[in-house]
Amino acid sequence: MEHGFKGKRLAEFSYPVERCKIREMSEAIGDPNVLYTDPEAARVEGYEDVIAPPTFGTCVGLWGGPGFPDLCRKLGVNPIQMLHAEHEYQYLGPIYPGDILHATIELADVYTKEGRSGRMKFYVVETTCMSQSGEKVLISRATLLERA
């Protein structure tokens, strides 16, 4: 994979936000925040419905999109060699159950660094989620390190 691939679109798909998925994610984390499970409690706090925890974006790409092994194939790398080095979320708008997100996954950047054990290659994979009304609501940026 050469640097010319920067900006390459890797996937595009719809992701319906489900109430039970939000609950499943918050329970797996062990986060007892009632805003993720109790619509009434969420309304009292000024939200329209239950909301998604800050790392909910994880399942958008992995359940709605191509999945990690497929993504690696598109990048031309072996999934076994890939380490998750960094992750970033940008929160631009609320996400509620019933929303149909439109997600695009792009290779935002590719760069190399010299490390103690030789040359390390990094891939920044960016997932942008738009709401059904066309507003950007979430950007998720995974920095993956390809082990030599």
Add this chain to the structure above:
Amino acid sequence: MANVRYFEDVKVGDEIPRLTKDPVTETQLVRYAGASGDFNPIHTVHRIGEEAGFGGVIAHGLLIMGFVGQAITQWIPNRHLKRFHVRFMGVTRPMDVITVTGKIIQKIAEENRIECEVEARDQKGTLKVKGSFEAELPSKGCSIDDC
């Protein structure tokens, strides 16, 4: 709102309340695999974790990021969180007890924005996750939806 914090009431150096999680369990890793869709067997199959040199299964990095997210949103409402970044520094194993700490490192008055650093360490003090987040806090006297 229960956990609203006003921009005027916080200062650089203020710490976010420490969160100590229950020990990570193998069942939790199975549940997180299902929830997230990350079925890399290094997180769920003991033999694969051993073969990879970890001595067994290791936690998903994003699960630990989730713990940090829990600590942040206990301190401020989710809607005030604007950006959240972490670097994965070390592997977490079942029975590790993760504690999340953080503090305000900058206040940007024009935007009512704060920048905080956060980290997650295990019971031995080993660093697992290091990161930062930015939040926009309301000003006193504004209605919450205006600021």
